[in-house]
Amino acid sequence: MVSKSQIKLITSLEQKKNRTKSGLFIVEGKKGIREILNSPFELDSLFTTGENFNAPPSKTHLINEEELKKISRLKTPQSALALFEIPKENTPVIKNLIVALDGIRDPGNLGTIIRLCDWFGIETLLCSNDTVDCYNPKVVQATMGSITRVAITYVDLELILKNNIEQPVIGTFLKGENIYTTQLPKNGILILGNEANGISEEVEKTVSQKLNIPRFGKSQSTESLNVATATAILLSEFRRQANY
Amino acid sequence: MVSKSQIKLITSLEQKKNRTKSGLFIVEGKKGIREILNSPFELDSLFTTGENFNAPPSKTHLINEEELKKISRLKTPQSALALFEIPKENTPVIKNLIVALDGIRDPGNLGTIIRLCDWFGIETLLCSNDTVDCYNPKVVQATMGSITRVAITYVDLELILKNNIEQPVIGTFLKGENIYTTQLPKNGILILGNEANGISEEVEKTVSQKLNIPRFGKSQSTESLNVATATAILLSEFRRQANY
Numbered sequence: 001m002v003s004k005s006q007i008k009l010i011t012s013l014e015q016k017k018n019r020t021k022s023g024l025f026i027v028e029g030k031k032g033i034r035e036i037l038n039s040p041f042e043l044d045s046l047f048t049t050g051e052n053f054n055a056p057p058s059k060t061h062l063i064n065e066e067e068l069k070k071i072s073r074l075k076t077p078q079s080a081l082a083l084f085e086i087p088k089e090n091t092p093v094i095k096n097l098i099v100a101l102d103g104i105r106d107p108g109n110l111g112t113i114i115r116l117c118d119w120f121g122i123e124t125l126l127c128s129n130d131t132v133d134c135y136n137p138k139v140v141q142a143t144m145g146s147i148t149r150v151a152i153t154y155v156d157l158e159l160i161l162k163n164n165i166e167q168p169v170i171g172t173f174l175k176g177e178n179i180y181t182t183q184l185p186k187n188g189i190l191i192l193g194n195e196a197n198g199i200s201e202e203v204e205k206t207v208s209q210k211l212n213i214p215r216f217g218k219s220q221s222t223e224s225l226n227v228a229t230a231t232a233i234l235l236s237e238f239r240r241q242a243n244y
Numbered sequence: 245m246v247s248k249s250q251i252k253l254i255t256s257l258e259q260k261k262n263r264t265k266s267g268l269f270i271v272e273g274k275k276g277i278r279e280i281l282n283s284p285f286e287l288d289s290l291f292t293t294g295e296n297f298n299a300p301p302s303k304t305h306l307i308n309e310e311e312l313k314k315i316s317r318l319k320t321p322q323s324a325l326a327l328f329e330i331p332k333e334n335t336p337v338i339k340n341l342i343v344a345l346d347g348i349r350d351p352g353n354l355g356t357i358i359r360l361c362d363w364f365g366i367e368t369l370l371c372s373n374d375t376v377d378c379y380n381p382k383v384v385q386a387t388m389g390s391i392t393r394v395a396i397t398y399v400d401l402e403l404i405l406k407n408n409i410e411q412p413v414i415g416t417f418l419k420g421e422n423i424y425t426t427q428l429p430k431n432g433i434l435i436l437g438n439e440a441n442g443i444s445e446e447v448e449k450t451v452s453q454k455l456n457i458p459r460f461g462k463s464q465s466t467e468s469l470n471v472a473t474a475t476a477i478l479l480s481e482f483r484r485q486a487n488y
Contacts, residue, residue, distance in 0.1 A: 108352070112470060112473060115469070115470065115473075116469075116473060118461050118463060119459055119460070119461055119469055120459075120460045120461065121459075121460035121461040121462060122461075146463075149461065149463050178488075180484045180487070180488045181488055213480075215363055215364075215365075216363070216364045216365035216483050216487070217362050217363055217364065217365040217366075217393065218365060219362060219390075219393050225359070225360075225363055225476075226356060226359065228472075228473065229356060229359075229360060229472065229473060229476040232469075232473040232476040232477050232480075233476050233477065233480040236457075236476075236477040236480060236481065237480065237484070239460050240424045240481070243424070243460070244422075244424045244425055
């Protein structure tokens with residue numbers, strides 16, 4: 001059973017300010033909940049229509065379909081919803097290859113990029129303060145559990161990059177070196193820019209290596225790659241060069 | 245001005261059966277409309293709140309914001325909506341490297357894959373009959389105009405693959421050769437499978453080369469890559485090997 005105050009809390013967590021205030025975020029669906037239960041993240045409470053997650057009974061609330069509908073943001077609620085505690089951000093570890101996002105706005109793109117970081121073994125993801133919140137339910141949904149395996153920190157990206165003297169700072173630009181023929185560094189900070197405007201001018205000033213992903217189609221259309229697919233291509237090529 | 249029958253027609257085009265019946269599909273937003281106007285696709289009618297597209301006056305309807313709201317499927321309608329004719333499908337040309345989709349269901353994934361085909365110069369895209377319709381408004385939106393530059397054909401994929409004797413048929417599997425260290429063919433049919441179930445058993449039987457995209461993260465989680473990001477990684481590696 002779910003109380004009125006719980007419904008109020010859960011629906012309020014769509015908004016970032018309420019997630020920050022309560023320190024909680026929502027996960028929906030069996031698969032996602034199981035992935036996060038099997039991680040160091042702390043469960044706050046679990047609402048299930050019957051499915052057993054082996055969660056502590058004191059935190060488990062058996063609810064019916066109608067109650068689930070009241071708390072779910074999905075058109076087709078998926079048998080369970082859980083609240084987890086937002087982990088404390090640690091000081092980011094800037095070593096090896098890391099990814100930094102400069103103003104990513106689309107939750108689906110951020111979720112896909114987190115999943116790619118997990119796949120390619122990127123342990124640290126820096127997000128500029130104007131990047132969409134990674135505990136936004138749409139982001140959490142898109143990460144498929146990998147949000148627990150990548151250390152994500154929101155930072156004043158310009159400041160961090162200006163103070164960085166050790167690591168190469170890498171970004172993609174129309175005029176840059178061909179990623180397939182340039183020797184890519186093994187370590188560094190790979191910047192991905194905003195969906196509409198790319199990398200901001202201030203951040204561009206800190207870039208030490210400009211790369212370009214060549215287009216193979218004949219079309220002269222100026223349309224660029226989506227930022228998440230560009231991330232996939234870049235991380236694949238960085239790892240290939242470093243490992244094979 | 246937009247008539248009642250036009251509103252009825254336009255809103256009906258959300259559904260595939262009505263697109264098939266009328267032979268029309270919807271494009272929303274200035275950028276998308278301009279891209280498609282500059283292609284061989286035929287304009288049926290254009291509804292604009294003022295923006296000038298240099299379209300034939302006989303096909304242009306000046307409408308107000310309120311009328312646009314009635315015909316738009318977007319939360320924030322984008323100043324114009326156009327109907328274009330669905331082009332006739334030609335017999336697919338199976339040469340060079342082509343992509344074949346085996347039951348892709350998510351419109352965003354199909355749109356991203358079409359955009360990737362355009363970027364990487366893939367001229368032919370085969371879709372199994374159970375793949376989402378490429379004239380679905382969400383797909384069209386996600387392709388950003390590249391739908392006009394890739395020849396997309398819906399086919400009995402199993403039948404085509406069974407009858408194919410010339411081209412290598414390539415798919416990704418858990419047990420496959422590492423894409424970075426295997427010599428990839430220059431020509432062939434690259435199969436991407438359904439989001440939940442991967443490549444179907446019947447199609448798998450026709451595969452002549454099984455590939456694997458290696459994971460670099462330490463996690464033993466079984467979560468796979470999203471099909472659109474897998475497509476990005478594969479096409480990037482095929483083109484790199486063939487060109488550099």
